Amino acid sequence: MMHHLTDETLQDYASGVLNSSMETLIACHLTVCPVCRRNAILAEAIGGLSFNDNPAAEMKATASDILAMDKTVPEAHPSSLQHVSQPAISQPGVPRPLARLLPTTLDDLPWKSFGPGLKQYNLGSQPRKEGAFKLLSLDPGSKMSKHKHKHRELTYIISGSYSDDIGHFKAGDIADLSAEHHHSPHVDSDVPCISLIATDAPVQFDSLFGKIVQPFVGI
Amino acid sequence: MDAPLLQKAEGPSEATQALNQRMRDNLVAIGKNRDEQAFSDFYNHFAGRVKSFLIGKGLTEAVADELSQEIMLIVWRRAESYNPDKAAASTWLFTIARNRRIDYLRSNARIEVDLDDEMLEVDEDDHMTHEAQVDLTQQSVRLEQALLKLPQEQRQVMHLSFFRGKSHGAIAQWLDLPIGTVKSRIRLAMQSIRTEIMTAESE
Ligand SMILES: [Zn+2]
Numbered sequence: 001m002m003h004h005l006t007d008e009t010l011q012d013y014a015s016g017v018l019n020s021s022m023e024t025l026i027a028c029h030l031t032v033c034p035v036c037r038r039n040a041i042l043a044e045a046i047g048g049l050s051f052n053d054n055p056a057a058e059m060k061a062t063a064s065d066i067l068a069m070d071k072t073v074p075e076a077h078p079s080s081l082q083h084v085s086q087p088a089i090s091q092p093g094v095p096r097p098l099a100r101l102l103p104t105t106l107d108d109l110p111w112k113s114f115g116p117g118l119k120q121y122n123l124g125s126q127p128r129k130e131g132a133f134k135l136l137s138l139d140p141g142s143k144m145s146k147h148k149h150k151h152r153e154l155t156y157i158i159s160g161s162y163s164d165d166i167g168h169f170k171a172g173d174i175a176d177l178s179a180e181h182h183h184s185p186h187v188d189s190d191v192p193c194i195s196l197i198a199t200d201a202p203v204q205f206d207s208l209f210g211k212i213v214q215p216f217v218g219i
Numbered sequence: 220m221d222a223p224l225l226q227k228a229e230g231p232s233e234a235t236q237a238l239n240q241r242m243r244d245n246l247v248a249i250g251k252n253r254d255e256q257a258f259s260d261f262y263n264h265f266a267g268r269v270k271s272f273l274i275g276k277g278l279t280e281a282v283a284d285e286l287s288q289e290i291m292l293i294v295w296r297r298a299e300s301y302n303p304d305k306a307a308a309s310t311w312l313f314t315i316a317r318n319r320r321i322d323y324l325r326s327n328a329r330i331e332v333d334l335d336d337e338m339l340e341v342d343e344d345d346h347m348t349h350e351a352q353v354d355l356t357q358q359s360v361r362l363e364q365a366l367l368k369l370p371q372e373q374r375q376v377m378h379l380s381f382f383r384g385k386s387h388g389a390i391a392q393w394l395d396l397p398i399g400t401v402k403s404r405i406r407l408a409m410q411s412i413r414t415e416i417m418t419a420e421s422e
Binding site: 006007008011012014015016017018020023024027030031032033034037039041042043044045046047048049050051052053054055056057058059060061062063064065066067069070073075076090093094095096097152 | 235255258259262263264265266267268269270271272274275280283284287288289291292295296306307308309310311312313314317318320321325327329330331332333335336337338339340341342359362363366377378380381382384385386387388389401402405406408409410412413416
């Protein structure tokens with residue numbers, strides 16, 4: 001069974017209120033999951049209908065003004081083209097929204113070790129208070145200390161698998177965790193479990209070990 | 220604090236369906252023939268609504284006005300890319316407005332699925348079956364019906380999400396409700412909408 005995005009996360013994605021790290025991670029799962037993709041399209045359709053809900057505000061311009069603008073205003077370069085500038089390196093298990101952010105293959109990334117069998121690669125340049133955005137690679141058998149989240153944590157599994165008290169998560173799955181969850185995932189695949197993680201606030205660890213590790217892991 | 224989706228006394232009428240159809244035809248006519256009349260009709264219906272959508276999401280009146288004009292210019296220039304078999308006109312416009320707002324607010328664009336991705340997993344429902352494709356305007360009427368049937372408290376969270384630009388966490392704060400309550404309202408709402416649409420399709 002596949003682990004999907006929750007309705008409330010899909011709705012936040014459809015209405016455009018998430019940061020770009022969360023969007024990237026969600027787009028990875030949507031690439032491999034037609035079920036969630038359909039639900040996202042449904043949420044957009046609801047968004048479209050919501051236009052009819054509010055009274056129209058008065059516009060300063062008329063339709064003919066816009067047609068006149070067409071002749072004078074140059075075609076904007078949509079910023080959507082900017083982040084495509086880095087060609088995506090095609091590699092197994094990495095959907096394009098993530099591949100575009102990687103300078104090289106997963107194997108060649110300058111991973112930083114933060115414990116035996118644990119390494120990470122930081123993708124986020126955003127301030128830490130807005131949350132983390134990183135790749136984690138955990139060797140078979142490793143276990144994260146029990147921690148909970150102040151807000152929301154999304155995990156997209158790229159390869160390998162892990163289990164926690166919620167279930168078994170494998171490549172393509174998403175773990176959509178909210179503040180209530182405490183979890184301590186352990187890797188149960190015979191290859192490293194590589195995952196993409198985005199949070200919208202720092203994680204709080206329960207144990208002393210967790211507290212010490214936290215500044216290094218940064219999640 | 221009540222601002223439900225589609226607060227209409229009567230249900231979605233033939234008039235709504237006719238409007239959906241007309242807006243869709245307008246987009247097609249703009250895309251195919253650069254039809255200025257069609258653009259004018261589309262603009263007069265939607266521009267002010269896009270503007271109030273942007274104001275509802277927290278932009279100032281002046282910025283909302285300017286962005287709405289830009290969004291309408293995008294409509295005029297990109298109408299060719301509108302596929303009437305894939306989305307209602309309002310859905311297409313919604314995604315443009317949402318993405319333009321994101322562009323305005325931050326330096327990188329919205330991130331979406333790349334439909335050319337080798338990893339793209341397609342299933343049969345993706346290329347909608349012919350019956351489903353036949354009438355998208357019909358489908359949006361069903362969707363409207365499903366929304367109207369929602370209990371007030373569920374419509375309220377849907378409305379806040381789309382119109383006030385709030386994440387479900389912020390909605391919980393705004394309404395002074397536990398976050399779990401907001402989540403379950405969203406889930407219940409989406410569940411009944413899906414059920415409603417599927418039932419209507421199999422009839
Ligand atoms: Zn899914």
